[in-house]
Amino acid sequence: MSDFDYDLFVIGGGSGGVRAARVAASETGARVALAEDDRYGGTCVIRGCVPKKLMVFASEFAEVAEDARAYGWSMDRGDFDWSAFRTRLNGELDRLEGVYRSLLKNAGVTTYDARAVIRDTHTVELSTGESLTAKHILVATGGRPVRPDIPNADLGIVSDDIFHLPELPKSILIIGGGYIACEFACILNGMGVEVTQYYRGAQVLRGFDEEARGLISDAMKERGIALHTGTDIVEMRCATDDDLSGKSDGAISMGTPMHEIAGDAPQGENRDGPIWVKATNGQSGVFDAVFFATGRSPNTVDMGLEEVGVKLGRKGEIVVDEYSQTAIPSIYAIGDVTDRVNLTPVAIREGMAFVETVFRGNPTPVDHELIPSAVFTQPEFGTVGLSEEQAAEQEAVEIYSTSFRPMQSAFAGRSDRVMMKLVVSKESRKVLGCHIVAPNAGEMIQLAGIAVKMGATKEDFDRTVAVHPTMSEEIVTMRKATRTA
Numbered sequence: 001m002s003d004f005d006y007d008l009f010v011i012g013g014g015s016g017g018v019r020a021a022r023v024a025a026s027e028t029g030a031r032v033a034l035a036e037d038d039r040y041g042g043t044c045v046i047r048g049c050v051p052k053k054l055m056v057f058a059s060e061f062a063e064v065a066e067d068a069r070a071y072g073w074s075m076d077r078g079d080f081d082w083s084a085f086r087t088r089l090n091g092e093l094d095r096l097e098g099v100y101r102s103l104l105k106n107a108g109v110t111t112y113d114a115r116a117v118i119r120d121t122h123t124v125e126l127s128t129g130e131s132l133t134a135k136h137i138l139v140a141t142g143g144r145p146v147r148p149d150i151p152n153a154d155l156g157i158v159s160d161d162i163f164h165l166p167e168l169p170k171s172i173l174i175i176g177g178g179y180i181a182c183e184f185a186c187i188l189n190g191m192g193v194e195v196t197q198y199y200r201g202a203q204v205l206r207g208f209d210e211e212a213r214g215l216i217s218d219a220m221k222e223r224g225i226a227l228h229t230g231t232d233i234v235e236m237r238c239a240t241d242d243d244l245s246g247k248s249d250g251a252i253s254m255g256t257p258m259h260e261i262a263g264d265a266p267q268g269e270n271r272d273g274p275i276w277v278k279a280t281n282g283q284s285g286v287f288d289a290v291f292f293a294t295g296r297s298p299n300t301v302d303m304g305l306e307e308v309g310v311k312l313g314r315k316g317e318i319v320v321d322e323y324s325q326t327a328i329p330s331i332y333a334i335g336d337v338t339d340r341v342n343l344t345p346v347a348i349r350e351g352m353a354f355v356e357t358v359f360r361g362n363p364t365p366v367d368h369e370l371i372p373s374a375v376f377t378q379p380e381f382g383t384v385g386l387s388e389e390q391a392a393e394q395e396a397v398e399i400y401s402t403s404f405r406p407m408q409s410a411f412a413g414r415s416d417r418v419m420m421k422l423v424v425s426k427e428s429r430k431v432l433g434c435h436i437v438a439p440n441a442g443e444m445i446q447l448a449g450i451a452v453k454m455g456a457t458k459e460d461f462d463r464t465v466a467v468h469p470t471m472s473e474e475i476v477t478m479r480k481a482t483r484t485a
Protein backbone atom coordinates (compact mmCIF):
# COMPACT_ATOMS: atom_id res chain seq x y z
CA MET A 1 0.00 0.00 0.00
CA SER A 2 1.37 3.35 -1.09
CA ASP A 3 1.97 6.15 1.42
CA PHE A 4 0.22 8.59 -0.92
CA ASP A 5 -3.49 9.43 -1.06
CA TYR A 6 -3.47 8.66 -4.80
CA ASP A 7 -1.22 7.09 -7.41
CA LEU A 8 -2.06 9.90 -9.79
CA PHE A 9 -3.43 13.39 -9.31
CA VAL A 10 -4.46 15.09 -12.54
CA ILE A 11 -4.88 18.87 -12.59
CA GLY A 12 -7.27 19.89 -15.37
CA GLY A 13 -10.37 18.18 -16.77
CA GLY A 14 -9.88 18.85 -20.49
CA SER A 15 -9.35 16.33 -23.27
CA GLY A 16 -5.84 15.31 -22.22
CA GLY A 17 -6.37 15.21 -18.46
CA VAL A 18 -9.65 13.32 -18.61
CA ARG A 19 -8.24 10.72 -20.99
CA ALA A 20 -5.13 10.11 -18.89
CA ALA A 21 -7.13 9.91 -15.64
CA ARG A 22 -9.75 7.61 -17.08
CA VAL A 23 -7.34 5.18 -18.73
CA ALA A 24 -4.97 5.08 -15.76
CA ALA A 25 -7.87 4.30 -13.40
CA SER A 26 -9.89 1.89 -15.51
CA GLU A 27 -7.14 0.03 -17.32
CA THR A 28 -4.23 -0.05 -14.87
CA GLY A 29 -6.09 -0.04 -11.56
CA ALA A 30 -4.33 3.13 -10.39
CA ARG A 31 -6.02 5.23 -7.68
CA VAL A 32 -6.68 8.46 -9.53
CA ALA A 33 -8.05 11.89 -8.63
CA LEU A 34 -8.70 14.87 -10.89
CA ALA A 35 -9.30 18.53 -10.03
CA GLU A 36 -11.06 20.97 -12.36
CA ASP A 37 -12.09 24.47 -11.34
CA ASP A 38 -14.28 25.16 -14.37
CA ARG A 39 -16.44 22.97 -16.57
CA TYR A 40 -15.39 19.40 -17.41
CA GLY A 41 -14.36 18.93 -21.02
CA GLY A 42 -11.95 21.86 -21.13
CA THR A 43 -11.28 24.20 -24.02
CA CYS A 44 -12.14 21.70 -26.77
CA VAL A 45 -15.56 20.74 -25.49
CA ILE A 46 -16.70 23.88 -23.68
CA ARG A 47 -15.12 26.85 -25.48
CA GLY A 48 -13.25 25.54 -28.49
CA CYS A 49 -13.46 22.84 -31.15
CA VAL A 50 -16.96 21.54 -30.38
CA PRO A 51 -18.99 24.77 -30.07
CA LYS A 52 -16.86 26.27 -32.86
CA LYS A 53 -17.68 23.39 -35.23
CA LEU A 54 -21.37 23.66 -34.40
CA MET A 55 -21.10 27.37 -35.25
CA VAL A 56 -19.41 26.44 -38.53
CA PHE A 57 -22.34 24.18 -39.38
CA ALA A 58 -24.82 26.91 -38.40
CA SER A 59 -23.05 29.51 -40.53
CA GLU A 60 -22.96 27.33 -43.64
CA PHE A 61 -26.74 27.08 -44.01
CA ALA A 62 -27.03 30.51 -45.61
CA GLU A 63 -25.16 29.27 -48.69
CA VAL A 64 -26.87 25.89 -48.63
CA ALA A 65 -30.26 27.57 -48.85
CA GLU A 66 -29.11 29.74 -51.77
CA ASP A 67 -27.60 26.80 -53.62
CA ALA A 68 -30.73 24.71 -53.08
CA ARG A 69 -32.65 27.18 -55.22
CA ALA A 70 -30.21 26.63 -58.07
CA TYR A 71 -30.93 22.92 -57.71
CA GLY A 72 -34.65 23.48 -58.20
CA TRP A 73 -35.91 23.82 -54.64
CA SER A 74 -38.15 26.69 -53.74
CA MET A 75 -36.61 27.86 -50.53
CA ASP A 76 -36.37 31.11 -48.63
CA ARG A 77 -33.13 31.77 -46.87
CA GLY A 78 -34.82 33.29 -43.83
CA ASP A 79 -32.89 34.85 -40.96
CA PHE A 80 -30.44 33.36 -38.53
CA ASP A 81 -31.72 33.23 -34.96
CA TRP A 82 -28.62 33.40 -32.73
CA SER A 83 -30.57 33.09 -29.53
CA ALA A 84 -32.36 29.88 -30.66
CA PHE A 85 -29.03 28.44 -31.79
CA ARG A 86 -27.28 29.44 -28.56
CA THR A 87 -29.95 27.77 -26.44
CA ARG A 88 -29.46 24.50 -28.33
CA LEU A 89 -25.68 24.93 -28.20
CA ASN A 90 -25.75 25.37 -24.43
CA GLY A 91 -27.93 22.27 -24.10
CA GLU A 92 -25.43 20.26 -26.13
CA LEU A 93 -22.49 21.53 -24.07
CA ASP A 94 -24.32 20.62 -20.84
CA ARG A 95 -24.89 17.14 -22.24
CA LEU A 96 -21.24 16.73 -23.19
CA GLU A 97 -20.03 17.98 -19.84
CA GLY A 98 -22.26 15.36 -18.23
CA VAL A 99 -20.69 12.71 -20.46
CA TYR A 100 -17.20 13.75 -19.36
CA ARG A 101 -18.18 13.67 -15.69
CA SER A 102 -19.73 10.22 -16.01
CA LEU A 103 -16.74 8.86 -17.94
CA LEU A 104 -14.56 9.81 -14.98
CA LYS A 105 -17.02 8.48 -12.42
CA ASN A 106 -17.47 5.16 -14.22
CA ALA A 107 -13.70 4.77 -14.44
CA GLY A 108 -13.46 5.19 -10.65
CA VAL A 109 -11.70 8.58 -10.75
CA THR A 110 -12.34 10.81 -7.71
CA THR A 111 -13.14 14.33 -8.91
CA TYR A 112 -12.72 17.63 -7.09
CA ASP A 113 -14.52 20.71 -8.41
CA ALA A 114 -11.72 22.96 -7.23
CA ARG A 115 -8.56 24.72 -8.29
CA ALA A 116 -5.38 22.84 -7.47
CA VAL A 117 -1.97 24.31 -6.72
CA ILE A 118 1.23 22.28 -6.41
CA ARG A 119 2.77 22.60 -2.93
CA ASP A 120 5.59 20.09 -3.17
CA THR A 121 6.70 17.39 -5.56
CA HIS A 122 3.96 15.04 -4.35
CA THR A 123 1.36 17.38 -2.84
CA VAL A 124 -1.46 19.45 -4.26
CA GLU A 125 -3.54 21.93 -2.32
CA LEU A 126 -7.12 22.55 -3.38
CA SER A 127 -9.04 25.82 -3.23
CA THR A 128 -11.31 24.03 -0.73
CA GLY A 129 -8.35 23.95 1.66
CA GLU A 130 -7.74 20.21 1.34
CA SER A 131 -4.20 18.97 0.86
CA LEU A 132 -3.70 15.69 -1.03
CA THR A 133 -0.67 13.64 -1.92
CA ALA A 134 0.05 11.57 -5.01
CA LYS A 135 2.89 9.46 -6.34
CA HIS A 136 2.57 11.23 -9.69
CA ILE A 137 1.08 14.61 -10.58
CA LEU A 138 -0.06 15.30 -14.13
CA VAL A 139 -0.57 18.93 -15.12
CA ALA A 140 -3.08 19.28 -17.98
CA THR A 141 -4.31 22.82 -17.42
CA GLY A 142 -4.36 23.90 -21.08
CA GLY A 143 -4.15 27.51 -22.21
CA ARG A 144 -6.15 30.67 -22.45
CA PRO A 145 -6.59 33.40 -25.08
CA VAL A 146 -4.41 36.47 -24.69
CA ARG A 147 -5.06 40.10 -25.61
CA PRO A 148 -2.29 42.27 -27.04
CA ASP A 149 -0.65 44.76 -24.73
CA ILE A 150 -2.49 47.96 -25.80
CA PRO A 151 -4.50 50.38 -23.66
CA ASN A 152 -8.20 49.45 -23.29
CA ALA A 153 -7.63 45.95 -24.69
CA ASP A 154 -10.19 44.65 -22.20
CA LEU A 155 -12.88 46.38 -24.25
CA GLY A 156 -12.39 43.55 -26.72
CA ILE A 157 -13.66 39.99 -26.52
CA VAL A 158 -11.71 36.75 -26.94
CA SER A 159 -12.76 33.35 -28.25
CA ASP A 160 -14.03 32.22 -24.81
CA ASP A 161 -16.62 35.03 -24.92
CA ILE A 162 -18.01 34.47 -28.36
CA PHE A 163 -20.22 31.54 -27.37
CA HIS A 164 -21.90 33.62 -24.63
CA LEU A 165 -22.81 36.74 -26.62
CA PRO A 166 -26.45 37.58 -25.84
CA GLU A 167 -26.80 38.77 -29.44
CA LEU A 168 -24.54 38.82 -32.43
CA PRO A 169 -22.96 42.21 -33.10
CA LYS A 170 -23.83 43.81 -36.43
CA SER A 171 -20.17 44.57 -37.09
CA ILE A 172 -16.99 43.07 -35.70
CA LEU A 173 -13.28 43.70 -36.07
CA ILE A 174 -11.18 40.55 -35.72
CA ILE A 175 -7.50 40.98 -34.89
CA GLY A 176 -5.15 38.18 -35.92
CA GLY A 177 -4.52 35.88 -38.85
CA GLY A 178 -4.26 32.47 -37.19
CA TYR A 179 -6.68 29.56 -36.90
CA ILE A 180 -9.08 31.28 -34.55
CA ALA A 181 -9.16 34.61 -36.37
CA CYS A 182 -9.80 33.05 -39.79
CA GLU A 183 -12.30 30.47 -38.58
CA PHE A 184 -14.40 33.04 -36.74
CA ALA A 185 -14.16 35.55 -39.58
CA CYS A 186 -15.81 32.92 -41.80
CA ILE A 187 -18.33 31.80 -39.17
CA LEU A 188 -19.50 35.28 -38.25
CA ASN A 189 -19.59 36.38 -41.88
CA GLY A 190 -21.78 33.35 -42.65
CA MET A 191 -24.09 34.35 -39.79
CA GLY A 192 -24.58 37.78 -41.31
CA VAL A 193 -22.15 39.84 -39.22
CA GLU A 194 -20.19 42.52 -41.08
CA VAL A 195 -16.63 41.26 -40.57
CA THR A 196 -13.41 43.26 -40.81
CA GLN A 197 -10.13 41.47 -40.10
CA TYR A 198 -6.73 43.02 -39.43
CA TYR A 199 -3.65 40.86 -39.73
CA ARG A 200 -0.24 42.35 -39.12
CA GLY A 201 1.62 40.03 -41.54
CA ALA A 202 1.53 39.77 -45.33
CA GLN A 203 -0.71 36.71 -45.52
CA VAL A 204 -3.02 34.92 -43.04
CA LEU A 205 -2.35 31.43 -41.63
CA ARG A 206 1.38 31.86 -41.24
CA GLY A 207 3.33 28.61 -41.36
CA PHE A 208 0.94 26.80 -43.69
CA ASP A 209 1.41 26.14 -47.42
CA GLU A 210 1.51 29.48 -49.20
CA GLU A 211 -0.63 28.47 -52.16
CA ALA A 212 -3.33 27.25 -49.77
CA ARG A 213 -3.12 30.47 -47.74
CA GLY A 214 -3.59 32.53 -50.87
CA LEU A 215 -6.63 30.58 -52.00
CA ILE A 216 -8.25 30.76 -48.56
CA SER A 217 -7.70 34.49 -48.17
CA ASP A 218 -9.09 35.11 -51.68
CA ALA A 219 -12.16 33.03 -50.80
CA MET A 220 -12.61 34.90 -47.53
CA LYS A 221 -12.54 38.25 -49.33
CA GLU A 222 -14.85 36.94 -52.05
CA ARG A 223 -17.38 35.99 -49.37
CA GLY A 224 -17.40 39.56 -48.09
CA ILE A 225 -14.81 39.61 -45.29
CA ALA A 226 -12.90 42.91 -45.32
CA LEU A 227 -9.46 41.40 -44.77
CA HIS A 228 -6.67 43.94 -44.30
CA THR A 229 -3.20 42.41 -44.25
CA GLY A 230 -0.16 44.37 -43.12
CA THR A 231 -2.53 46.10 -40.70
CA ASP A 232 -2.77 46.05 -36.93
CA ILE A 233 -4.70 47.82 -34.23
CA VAL A 234 -2.83 50.64 -32.47
CA GLU A 235 -5.51 52.33 -30.37
CA MET A 236 -8.98 51.56 -29.08
CA ARG A 237 -11.50 53.23 -26.78
CA CYS A 238 -15.26 53.58 -26.31
CA ALA A 239 -16.73 55.43 -29.28
CA THR A 240 -17.83 59.03 -28.70
CA ASP A 241 -20.89 60.71 -30.23
CA ASP A 242 -18.59 62.30 -32.83
CA ASP A 243 -17.26 58.89 -33.79
CA LEU A 244 -20.80 57.55 -34.08
CA SER A 245 -22.02 60.43 -36.24
CA GLY A 246 -19.13 59.73 -38.60
CA LYS A 247 -17.44 63.04 -37.81
CA SER A 248 -14.30 61.32 -36.71
CA ASP A 249 -11.61 60.41 -39.15
CA GLY A 250 -12.45 57.75 -41.80
CA ALA A 251 -15.07 55.68 -39.95
CA ILE A 252 -15.24 52.24 -41.56
CA SER A 253 -18.26 50.64 -40.03
CA MET A 254 -21.00 51.15 -37.49
CA GLY A 255 -23.74 48.96 -36.07
CA THR A 256 -25.97 48.44 -33.07
CA PRO A 257 -24.49 50.09 -29.98
CA MET A 258 -23.23 47.33 -27.74
CA HIS A 259 -24.81 48.84 -24.61
CA GLU A 260 -28.21 48.02 -26.09
CA ILE A 261 -27.39 44.36 -26.26
CA ALA A 262 -24.66 43.79 -23.70
CA GLY A 263 -26.91 42.34 -20.95
CA ASP A 264 -24.90 40.04 -18.74
CA ALA A 265 -22.15 39.67 -21.31
CA PRO A 266 -18.94 38.33 -19.84
CA GLN A 267 -16.72 40.35 -22.17
CA GLY A 268 -14.42 43.22 -21.35
CA GLU A 269 -15.62 44.83 -18.15
CA ASN A 270 -15.19 48.42 -19.32
CA ARG A 271 -17.31 48.00 -22.40
CA ASP A 272 -20.51 50.00 -22.56
CA GLY A 273 -20.90 50.79 -26.25
CA PRO A 274 -19.40 50.62 -29.70
CA ILE A 275 -15.64 50.71 -29.94
CA TRP A 276 -13.51 53.19 -31.82
CA VAL A 277 -10.35 51.74 -33.27
CA LYS A 278 -7.31 53.19 -34.98
CA ALA A 279 -5.23 51.03 -37.30
CA THR A 280 -1.56 51.13 -38.31
CA ASN A 281 -2.62 52.32 -41.78
CA GLY A 282 -3.91 55.52 -40.18
CA GLN A 283 -7.58 54.67 -40.70
CA SER A 284 -10.03 54.63 -37.84
CA GLY A 285 -13.42 53.00 -37.53
CA VAL A 286 -16.22 52.07 -35.16
CA PHE A 287 -17.25 48.48 -34.54
CA ASP A 288 -19.84 46.86 -32.31
CA ALA A 289 -17.21 44.43 -31.11
CA VAL A 290 -13.49 43.87 -31.34
CA PHE A 291 -12.37 40.25 -31.16
CA PHE A 292 -8.76 39.49 -30.25
CA ALA A 293 -7.64 36.21 -31.81
CA THR A 294 -4.04 36.99 -31.06
CA GLY A 295 -2.85 33.68 -29.71
CA ARG A 296 -3.06 31.62 -26.55
CA SER A 297 -0.91 31.32 -23.47
CA PRO A 298 -0.27 28.23 -21.28
CA ASN A 299 -2.10 28.14 -17.93
CA THR A 300 0.87 28.02 -15.57
CA VAL A 301 0.43 31.20 -13.55
CA ASP A 302 0.17 30.88 -9.74
CA MET A 303 0.24 27.10 -9.81
CA GLY A 304 3.31 26.67 -7.64
CA LEU A 305 5.19 25.09 -10.54
CA GLU A 306 8.46 27.02 -10.48
CA GLU A 307 8.45 27.03 -6.67
CA VAL A 308 8.78 23.22 -6.68
CA GLY A 309 11.38 23.23 -9.46
CA VAL A 310 9.30 22.65 -12.61
CA LYS A 311 10.97 24.53 -15.49
CA LEU A 312 8.94 26.93 -17.60
CA GLY A 313 9.81 28.15 -21.10
CA ARG A 314 9.75 31.64 -22.57
CA LYS A 315 5.98 31.68 -23.14
CA GLY A 316 5.32 30.23 -19.68
CA GLU A 317 4.90 26.69 -21.05
CA ILE A 318 5.97 23.69 -18.99
CA VAL A 319 9.18 22.23 -20.39
CA VAL A 320 8.90 18.45 -20.74
CA ASP A 321 10.92 15.65 -22.30
CA GLU A 322 9.65 13.24 -24.96
CA TYR A 323 7.80 11.29 -22.23
CA SER A 324 6.03 14.45 -20.99
CA GLN A 325 8.12 14.41 -17.81
CA THR A 326 9.05 17.80 -16.28
CA ALA A 327 12.28 18.72 -14.52
CA ILE A 328 10.72 17.15 -11.39
CA PRO A 329 10.50 13.35 -11.89
CA SER A 330 7.11 12.95 -10.14
CA ILE A 331 5.46 15.72 -12.17
CA TYR A 332 4.37 15.31 -15.80
CA ALA A 333 2.53 17.67 -18.13
CA ILE A 334 0.52 17.16 -21.32
CA GLY A 335 -1.52 19.19 -23.79
CA ASP A 336 -1.52 22.93 -24.50
CA VAL A 337 0.17 23.75 -21.19
CA THR A 338 3.35 22.29 -22.74
CA ASP A 339 2.88 24.26 -26.00
CA ARG A 340 4.08 21.46 -28.26
CA VAL A 341 1.37 20.88 -30.89
CA ASN A 342 -1.74 22.54 -29.49
CA LEU A 343 -4.46 20.23 -30.75
CA THR A 344 -6.95 18.08 -28.82
CA PRO A 345 -6.05 14.74 -30.44
CA VAL A 346 -2.39 15.44 -29.66
CA ALA A 347 -3.18 16.10 -25.97
CA ILE A 348 -5.09 12.81 -25.91
CA ARG A 349 -2.12 10.99 -27.47
CA GLU A 350 0.20 12.57 -24.93
CA GLY A 351 -2.15 11.42 -22.13
CA MET A 352 -2.20 7.86 -23.45
CA ALA A 353 1.60 7.80 -23.84
CA PHE A 354 1.96 9.10 -20.27
CA VAL A 355 -0.19 6.24 -18.90
CA GLU A 356 1.73 3.70 -21.00
CA THR A 357 5.05 5.06 -19.74
CA VAL A 358 4.24 5.57 -16.08
CA PHE A 359 1.55 3.01 -15.26
CA ARG A 360 2.36 0.19 -17.67
CA GLY A 361 6.15 0.46 -17.42
CA ASN A 362 6.47 0.79 -21.19
CA PRO A 363 8.34 4.03 -21.97
CA THR A 364 6.45 5.54 -24.91
CA PRO A 365 7.57 8.82 -26.47
CA VAL A 366 4.89 10.90 -28.14
CA ASP A 367 5.05 10.90 -31.93
CA HIS A 368 4.57 14.48 -33.12
CA GLU A 369 5.50 13.78 -36.76
CA LEU A 370 3.04 14.14 -39.65
CA ILE A 371 -0.02 15.21 -37.69
CA PRO A 372 -2.98 15.84 -40.00
CA SER A 373 -5.10 18.84 -39.06
CA ALA A 374 -7.83 21.08 -40.40
CA VAL A 375 -8.63 24.76 -40.29
CA PHE A 376 -12.39 25.23 -40.41
CA THR A 377 -12.46 28.24 -42.66
CA GLN A 378 -14.87 28.41 -45.58
CA PRO A 379 -13.59 26.68 -47.67
CA GLU A 380 -12.03 24.28 -45.22
CA PHE A 381 -8.31 23.52 -45.21
CA GLY A 382 -6.91 20.06 -44.50
CA THR A 383 -3.19 19.61 -44.25
CA VAL A 384 -0.55 17.05 -43.37
CA GLY A 385 3.22 17.16 -43.63
CA LEU A 386 5.45 19.82 -45.10
CA SER A 387 4.34 22.90 -47.00
CA GLU A 388 5.92 23.47 -50.41
CA GLU A 389 8.16 26.12 -48.86
CA GLN A 390 9.30 23.94 -45.93
CA ALA A 391 9.96 20.93 -48.18
CA ALA A 392 11.90 22.98 -50.76
CA GLU A 393 14.21 24.19 -48.00
CA GLN A 394 14.97 20.61 -47.10
CA GLU A 395 15.37 18.93 -50.50
CA ALA A 396 14.45 19.00 -54.20
CA VAL A 397 10.72 18.51 -54.63
CA GLU A 398 8.08 18.14 -57.30
CA ILE A 399 4.79 19.92 -56.80
CA TYR A 400 1.54 18.46 -58.06
CA SER A 401 -1.18 20.99 -57.66
CA THR A 402 -4.58 21.60 -59.17
CA SER A 403 -7.22 24.20 -58.52
CA PHE A 404 -10.70 23.98 -60.01
CA ARG A 405 -14.36 24.84 -59.54
CA PRO A 406 -16.06 21.84 -57.95
CA MET A 407 -19.19 20.45 -59.56
CA GLN A 408 -21.59 21.11 -56.69
CA SER A 409 -21.01 24.83 -56.23
CA ALA A 410 -20.20 25.52 -59.92
CA PHE A 411 -23.66 24.19 -60.84
CA ALA A 412 -25.15 26.65 -58.38
CA GLY A 413 -23.27 29.46 -60.13
CA ARG A 414 -20.59 29.99 -57.50
CA SER A 415 -17.03 30.87 -58.41
CA ASP A 416 -15.54 28.95 -55.43
CA ARG A 417 -12.34 27.10 -56.19
CA VAL A 418 -10.83 24.12 -54.46
CA MET A 419 -7.20 23.02 -54.35
CA MET A 420 -5.55 19.59 -54.17
CA LYS A 421 -1.80 19.55 -53.73
CA LEU A 422 0.97 17.02 -53.20
CA VAL A 423 4.54 17.90 -52.32
CA VAL A 424 6.76 15.03 -53.47
CA SER A 425 10.42 14.28 -52.77
CA LYS A 426 12.33 14.03 -56.05
CA GLU A 427 14.71 11.53 -54.60
CA SER A 428 12.61 9.17 -52.49
CA ARG A 429 9.29 9.87 -54.34
CA LYS A 430 7.62 10.06 -50.92
CA VAL A 431 4.69 12.41 -50.49
CA LEU A 432 6.07 14.88 -47.96
CA GLY A 433 2.96 17.03 -47.75
CA CYS A 434 -0.66 16.97 -48.79
CA HIS A 435 -2.79 20.14 -48.73
CA ILE A 436 -6.46 20.32 -49.56
CA VAL A 437 -8.63 23.42 -49.66
CA ALA A 438 -12.20 22.27 -50.25
CA PRO A 439 -15.52 21.71 -48.54
CA ASN A 440 -14.97 18.87 -46.04
CA ALA A 441 -11.19 18.98 -46.48
CA GLY A 442 -10.90 18.01 -42.81
CA GLU A 443 -12.62 14.71 -43.57
CA MET A 444 -10.41 14.13 -46.63
CA ILE A 445 -7.10 14.87 -44.94
CA GLN A 446 -7.77 12.37 -42.14
CA LEU A 447 -7.66 9.60 -44.77
CA ALA A 448 -4.86 11.05 -46.89
CA GLY A 449 -2.96 11.40 -43.59
CA ILE A 450 -2.82 7.61 -43.21
CA ALA A 451 -1.10 7.21 -46.58
CA VAL A 452 1.35 10.04 -45.88
CA LYS A 453 2.11 8.66 -42.40
CA MET A 454 2.75 5.23 -43.96
CA GLY A 455 5.33 6.83 -46.24
CA ALA A 456 3.33 6.50 -49.48
CA THR A 457 5.08 7.57 -52.67
CA LYS A 458 3.58 9.58 -55.50
CA GLU A 459 3.40 6.30 -57.44
CA ASP A 460 1.33 4.74 -54.61
CA PHE A 461 -1.15 7.58 -55.01
CA ASP A 462 -1.06 7.12 -58.82
CA ARG A 463 -1.91 3.46 -58.72
CA THR A 464 -4.93 4.05 -56.52
CA VAL A 465 -8.08 4.14 -58.65
CA ALA A 466 -10.05 7.38 -58.53
CA VAL A 467 -13.48 7.55 -56.92
CA HIS A 468 -15.60 9.27 -59.53
CA PRO A 469 -17.11 11.85 -59.52
CA THR A 470 -15.59 13.39 -56.41
CA MET A 471 -13.35 16.36 -55.70
CA SER A 472 -10.75 14.22 -53.98
CA GLU A 473 -10.20 11.97 -57.01
CA GLU A 474 -7.86 14.70 -58.25
CA ILE A 475 -5.41 13.65 -55.56
CA VAL A 476 -4.75 10.39 -57.46
CA THR A 477 -5.04 11.72 -61.01
CA MET A 478 -2.40 14.46 -61.14
CA ARG A 479 0.00 13.00 -63.72
CA LYS A 480 2.40 15.85 -64.46
CA ALA A 481 4.30 17.93 -61.95
CA THR A 482 3.09 21.52 -61.93
CA ARG A 483 6.58 22.72 -61.02
CA THR A 484 9.74 21.74 -59.24
CA ALA A 485 11.11 23.56 -56.24
Ligand code: NDP
Pocket: 147, 148, 149, 175, 176, 177, 178, 179, 180, 181, 183, 199, 200, 201, 205, 206, 232, 293, 294, 295, 296, 341, 342, 343, 373, 374, 375, 376
Ligand atom coordinates in the same frame (compact mmCIF):
# COMPACT_ATOMS: atom_id res chain seq x y z
P1 NDP B 1 -2.26 31.53 -33.55
O1 NDP B 1 -0.97 31.54 -32.83
O2 NDP B 1 -2.53 30.50 -34.58
O3 NDP B 1 -2.51 32.95 -34.22
C1 NDP B 1 -2.36 34.14 -33.52
C2 NDP B 1 -2.49 35.26 -34.51
O4 NDP B 1 -2.47 36.51 -33.84
C3 NDP B 1 -1.35 35.29 -35.51
O5 NDP B 1 -1.87 35.68 -36.74
C4 NDP B 1 -0.42 36.35 -34.92
O6 NDP B 1 0.34 37.01 -35.89
C5 NDP B 1 -1.41 37.31 -34.32
N1 NDP B 1 -0.89 38.06 -33.20
C6 NDP B 1 -0.24 37.59 -32.11
N2 NDP B 1 0.06 38.59 -31.26
C7 NDP B 1 -0.42 39.72 -31.81
C8 NDP B 1 -0.40 41.08 -31.43
N3 NDP B 1 0.15 41.46 -30.29
N4 NDP B 1 -0.98 41.98 -32.24
C9 NDP B 1 -1.54 41.59 -33.40
N5 NDP B 1 -1.58 40.33 -33.83
C10 NDP B 1 -1.02 39.39 -33.04
O7 NDP B 1 -3.34 31.51 -32.39
P2 NDP B 1 -4.87 31.24 -32.37
O8 NDP B 1 -5.35 32.00 -31.19
O9 NDP B 1 -5.53 31.47 -33.68
O10 NDP B 1 -4.95 29.68 -32.07
C11 NDP B 1 -4.22 29.13 -30.98
C12 NDP B 1 -3.94 27.68 -31.21
O11 NDP B 1 -5.14 26.95 -31.03
C13 NDP B 1 -3.49 27.33 -32.61
O12 NDP B 1 -2.11 27.47 -32.78
C14 NDP B 1 -3.92 25.91 -32.75
O13 NDP B 1 -2.93 25.08 -32.25
C15 NDP B 1 -5.16 25.84 -31.88
N6 NDP B 1 -6.37 25.86 -32.68
C16 NDP B 1 -6.60 24.87 -33.59
C17 NDP B 1 -7.73 24.86 -34.36
C18 NDP B 1 -7.94 23.78 -35.35
O14 NDP B 1 -7.26 22.77 -35.27
N7 NDP B 1 -8.84 23.94 -36.31
C19 NDP B 1 -8.74 25.89 -34.24
C20 NDP B 1 -8.42 26.91 -33.27
C21 NDP B 1 -7.27 26.87 -32.54
P3 NDP B 1 1.73 36.40 -36.46
O15 NDP B 1 1.34 35.37 -37.47
O16 NDP B 1 2.37 37.59 -37.07
O17 NDP B 1 2.45 35.87 -35.29
